[in-house]
Amino acid sequence: MPVVIVPPPYRGPTGGAAEVKVEDGSVRACLEAVEQEHPGFLGQVLDGGGQPHRFVRLFVNGEPLASDALETALAGDDRLEIVAAIAGG
Amino acid sequence: MAGGPSGDRIIYVDMTSQSAEVRDFPAEWKLLGGRALSAKILLAECDPACDPLGPDNVLVMAPGVLSGTAAPTSGRISIGGKSPLTGGIKEANAGGNPGQHLMKLGFRAIVVKGQPADADARYGLEIDGDGVRVVAADEYKGLWNYALCERLHGRYPKESSFISCGPAGELRLAGASVACTDQDNRYPARHAARGGLGAVMGAKGLKFVMVDPGKTSARQPADRKAFGALCKQYTKDYLAGPQMFKTGTSSVVPVANMLHTFPYKNRTEGQSPDAQTLDGARIVESFEERGGGMHNCMTGCIVKCSNVVHDAEGNYKTSALEFETLTLLGANCAVSSWEDVADLDRLCDEVGLDTIETGAAIAVLMDSGQMDWGDAPAMKALLEEIAKGTDRGKAIGNGAVATGKYAKHGRVPHAKGQAMPAWDPRPLKATGVTYCTSPMGADHTAGLIVNPGLQPDQFAWESQKAQIVNAVCDSSGFCQFLQPTMDDIRGFYAALYGEDVSREAIHDQGWECLEDEWKFNSGAGFGDEDDVLSEPMLKDPIGAAPTVFDVSDDIVRAAKQRMPAAEDLFTTKATG
Numbered sequence: 001m002p003v004v005i006v007p008p009p010y011r012g013p014t015g016g017a018a019e020v021k022v023e024d025g026s027v028r029a030c031l032e033a034v035e036q037e038h039p040g041f042l043g044q045v046l047d048g049g050g051q052p053h054r055f056v057r058l059f060v061n062g063e064p065l066a067s068d069a070l071e072t073a074l075a076g077d078d079r080l081e082i083v084a085a086i087a088g089g
Numbered sequence: 090m091a092g093g094p095s096g097d098r099i100i101y102v103d104m105t106s107q108s109a110e111v112r113d114f115p116a117e118w119k120l121l122g123g124r125a126l127s128a129k130i131l132l133a134e135c136d137p138a139c140d141p142l143g144p145d146n147v148l149v150m151a152p153g154v155l156s157g158t159a160a161p162t163s164g165r166i167s168i169g170g171k172s173p174l175t176g177g178i179k180e181a182n183a184g185g186n187p188g189q190h191l192m193k194l195g196f197r198a199i200v201v202k203g204q205p206a207d208a209d210a211r212y213g214l215e216i217d218g219d220g221v222r223v224v225a226a227d228e229y230k231g232l233w234n235y236a237l238c239e240r241l242h243g244r245y246p247k248e249s250s251f252i253s254c255g256p257a258g259e260l261r262l263a264g265a266s267v268a269c270t271d272q273d274n275r276y277p278a279r280h281a282a283r284g285g286l287g288a289v290m291g292a293k294g295l296k297f298v299m300v301d302p303g304k305t306s307a308r309q310p311a312d313r314k315a316f317g318a319l320c321k322q323y324t325k326d327y328l329a330g331p332q333m334f335k336t337g338t339s340s341v342v343p344v345a346n347m348l349h350t351f352p353y354k355n356r357t358e359g360q361s362p363d364a365q366t367l368d369g370a371r372i373v374e375s376f377e378e379r380g381g382g383m384h385n386c387m388t389g390c391i392v393k394c395s396n397v398v399h400d401a402e403g404n405y406k407t408s409a410l411e412f413e414t415l416t417l418l419g420a421n422c423a424v425s426s427w428e429d430v431a432d433l434d435r436l437c438d439e440v441g442l443d444t445i446e447t448g449a450a451i452a453v454l455m456d457s458g459q460m461d462w463g464d465a466p467a468m469k470a471l472l473e474e475i476a477k478g479t480d481r482g483k484a485i486g487n488g489a490v491a492t493g494k495y496a497k498h499g500r501v502p503h504a505k506g507q508a509m510p511a512w513d514p515r516p517l518k519a520t521g522v523t524y525c526t527s528p529m530g531a532d533h534t535a536g537l538i539v540n541p542g543l544q545p546d547q548f549a550w551e552s553q554k555a556q557i558v559n560a561v562c563d564s565s566g567f568c569q570f571l572q573p574t575m576d577d578i579r580g581f582y583a584a585l586y587g588e589d590v591s592r593e594a595i596h597d598q599g600w601e602c603l604e605d606e607w608k609f610n611s612g613a614g615f616g617d618e619d620d621v622l623s624e625p626m627l628k629d630p631i632g633a634a635p636t637v638f639d640v641s642d643d644i645v646r647a648a649k650q651r652m653p654a655a656e657d658l659f660t661t662k663a664t665g
Contacts, residue, residue, distance in 0.1 A: 009540065009541070011543075012541035014542055040633075054370065055340055055343055059331075083331045083333065084344055085334060086537075086539045087333075087334060087341060087412065087664065088413050088665050
């Protein structure tokens, strides 16, 4: 099953869970599956138009995913990682 | 293979006699730099019970261990002393080039003691290849930081960098910062801001430090091949990553707002209705029409998170306009325009003030009803008032707690007398544990944990881990935005000195730094009862599911008891 890696800032809705296993499907479907299990998660990643927020980067198996590639299929041991910018300054 | 940089020295300055001497740097301290070195010196040479603005306080300026080498983004310098704001030990660090320049000359620290008999006298400290000299500097008295540096540039070689204090430091205000010039050596835009160390510098009559590196080159490691390979690989890996700060820390605004840690109106709410207009994306959009852009604040930086902000006419206005400044001088005061915040940022840099403390103080004044929310013109006038030393200006310049007393207003969010930064301890409770237990008070750079999903039984370790990692990072010279791990840092140390630095040794270094600082604070009169947050954090809820900081005393105490090192201690990235 593919795994969605949740960055620390987004673990409020997941109750602290760092990884969530989901059924095979597109990147978008996998994110929606996490939302089903952990309401409030998806809005942190996608904006109102269903696209990744400007401050979010997605990686599939370590490779950056273009923001318009949410239909990319995930299966087996694929890992979808969400990276969010966090710093003070 | 041992070796590495040798012949290092330490500068001792006596401001009572206006003299300086250079001593050998203790060989056993070779892996101590920045924050850890500052703590070690203060513990040994400063009476913790002293008046922070008197002759017995000691001001330390200490670059990190890797500063002056070819390691990427490693040139930060720590400023340390007893804080006039908290009454405890303080370290604040800055980018720019003075740290690199000092280390290239082989100076591991400047230790400033004493105080001139004439409180009106001003002095400068000149450091170059010919030696170290204290010089009269009365002609610079009262100058704002930018005008000061312009004058100094006309006097000293163009390669020189400067450390200075503005009028707020000279007025000995507890929110005063220490300014460092940026990588172009032009603008005093990099500030060791927190804790009022600018007031300590001002109280010593020291208006500026000039460092002329001459034609010195980078510090040479013992194992040049290994060190060079590390630099190359680390840079390659970083540039291949997401580079989340390449548009500046101001791009964090929407994330923080989403997480209810973008405080509004003196932290009575966790989200601002002005997050869109304060978003760093607006600053980036301005580059095309006005110029400005992203740059590195110090030589050799690969993060390049510093923005250069221009005004509508295309002229330089300020650098860098950071997330914390947009939060405290913006949202927290209900200011909606990033351009107004840019003006306020420039004024703080000019007068020499911490933007976090100053923004928090003004929000307290507004909350008391003595200034309108969002009145940016009045805020700008107030910052100029601080430089003139009026009673109201002094109250604001002395920070949020002093402003609360002046305005007779009780809602003052702080820990150990230092105002809360943007990251709020109510939704981010492990960060709140850091604010309670850090020797520095409410300081996100002491151990920031942005993870609202943590459970209470995780708070103590997560806070302790973050505090150790950041203490080690702030001792290395690496910038927290590079996000090095302790394994990364010990790898660089090993190549620098040609000897293994074990995980145990680097863990010990981080813990010893915290212990030294806690010990100093104990001598200054702090006890467990001071490891708390102020009342508003305990009583005023914020967040989607409104919450207060309700972490038990037992958990807070546990963060100060050394725990066994877990694997993640060495792989967790520094975050500030």
